[in-house]
Amino acid sequence: MPLTHPETELHNPQSTKPPLDPHLKALENEAIHIFREVAAEFERPVMLYSIGKDSSVLLHLARKAFYPGRVPFPLLHVNTGWKFAEMIAFRNEIVKRYDLDLIEHVNPRGAAENVTPFSHGSALYTDIMKTEALRQALDAGQYDAAFGGARRDEEASRAKERIYSFRTPDHRWDPRNQRPELWNVYNGMVRKGESVRAFPLSNWTEVDIWRYIQAEDIPIVPLYFAKKRPVVERDGMMILAEDPRLELLPGETKREEVIRFRTLGCFPLTGAIRSEATSLDDIITELETATVSERQGRAIDRDQSGSMEKKKREGYF
């Protein structure tokens, strides 16, 4: 996007699409308000970008919030090294297309100690390659505000998360001692070293995300659409078997299935679902009749009840 727009070009050529329904419009307005407020109040904001559908919506809203200007903060991708290959390709394309500043961070401990989800187990691996890595990247950038795409409907401990979620200098979240949040008046006052995580999508549900992606024609990683792909069954999940680093265990066999993903994370920890949904319409229909929640496919949530809360206290997004 060029830095300046001559006045005659302010009319966006994409504007032929029908107006958003009032429900999505209200959610969009709220998110844009939060983006602008954080960008104005904090010195060094950054946006956590995980390449998934929520991040795609978040990025779209950021572009809308600051139009006709550029997105005034960088995107941070904490890369575990175990993301789906299609996610990385998609990320690179998006950064180029929208003229974004991307910072990629990989925990150096991962390579040094060869930390993998297979060798260290999902809990320790997540702790080192995601939580610790995120802390490193936030410290390095001295960011005082980090946007995230978390939604309150995702998981029980998120239901009480504020829109501005205060973090101590060591990135800890104290759920018992959160700042009250009234109306849409946000308290952005922090001392040096302290920060907030800001969640513009707090009030969105999974269906809202998909309906918005459809209404706004937002690009997403093709893994969300059903296709015949190689999979292997492990720990009750169907894992994508494309990456050469995935070694089959005794008794495991690779097979082809028509699958898609409801959420995207690290490929060894993300379960696929059997699905014929090849379009956004199909996905929304599937979702409206779904009987399981989206995080059901995520191994890290299932360690034990309250496990997300523990991770969040330690600085996980």
Place this chain on the structure above:
Amino acid sequence: MTAPATANAVQEDAAGHVVTFPATETARAARDSRPLRLITCGSVDDGKSTLIGRLLWDTKAVKEDQAATLRRDSNGKQNDLGLPDFALLLDGLQAEREQGITIDVAYRYFSTDRRSFIVADTPGHEQYTRNMATGASTADLAILLVDARVGLLEQTRRHATIATLMGIKQFVLAVNKIDLTDYDRARFDQISHEFRELALSLGVRQVTAIPLSALKGENVVYDGRASMPWYDGPTLIEVLELATTRSSQTVGFRLPVQRVSRPGESFRGYQGTVAGGSVKPGDSVVILPSGMVANVTKIVTFDLVRNAAVAGDAITLVLDRQVDVSRGDMIVAIDSQPLTGLSFDAHIVALQPEGVQPGKRYWLKSGSRRQRVQVQPASQLDLKTGKWEQAEQLPMNAIGKVHLAFDEQAVFDPYEQNRTTGAFILIDPDTNNTVAGGMITAKRSALGGIHTEDARVILSLPADLADQLMATELFVSRREDAEVRRVSAGRASEIIDTIDG
């Protein structure tokens, strides 16, 4: 019923009742499809968790894996309908599960074919006024829950008072556990009558009372006609579907400026969310507090240059001339301006253990503007009696009337007229924590004279006009400050003459 609590069981449940939705196609077209924000008030004993759980369950917002986790965590504890313990679904934080209490505001989401809902779930304990105020600040509607066997409690008055103060105008009285009274109609009528009296004393006119059983799912999402043929009113979900969302579109245009967008020399736009009224190109506006005047040339959004914007829209406004506008300023309609001044009256709710200290200089944030303020408490609301008592300082959970004194011009609307430009938070500069939420009631004159605190105004009005004025929300909210005598016209002019003489 001993069937396991699965989606199938819910369907069987549903099949046992006749589900009818009375709305016609015309009602459907006119409906407000923006999400409805609501707050639930009541205690664990009233069955609040069960009610919210029932809403989530019957609208299919609970998925199978969540239900399975729920059943695992319930350790086999199930109610006699074979449903899991809903409280576990709602109490998200481990600390709460261990202590069995709800310690904070949690937000829940569910939807029907017609609308989606955001529920602020707040605890019912007395000491958690602050949580209720937080949840109520964004709510369009309040559900007050009472146990049909117990009736109204002191806390019912307290919850209704706080909700009213926070600007909620639509109430549902959920008379729960009606099954435990053998669906006693007289009991329900008595409780709803008592509540209507209470609501009237608070100036609330929109009240719907519903007899229901959250446990059995009667009159929540599915109707309870089989058990309560005498009740022909709406179910809870029907009331929620038809409720109105708050709108500040009828008042003057307000745009608190969040950012100035200058992507290049040729463009300068003011970004913010319209907080009241509407705007279109050509409108004359004033920038406050500076008072400079300009005209709107364009309303820019990512999608298109718009012909108009209304309250709630996040926009970028372009003006016809170079004026000094920065973050924290408010762009307003020239013919309908807010109050500006150095001194205001407000209601506040104290949110932190240290309370609100007299004379201390706090940060006040309203819209996008942050400025220094000195706060002088005047009185505190006794939630038991509904009376205002004189107070020097306000402890945590207190609701007080305060005077605000600013160093620089402040810009507000009365909260009664605008829930955005009339609302603010107080931030303690020592801790950076949010210590109070506040609502502007009026501007004070800094000059004293007849506008000082002790001054009174005697009006002599025709009875019908007085009755209309006294029915307004503003008057009702300050009823205790007024003295009213009914006299003949002749007697009134005698009294006035006495004063003048």
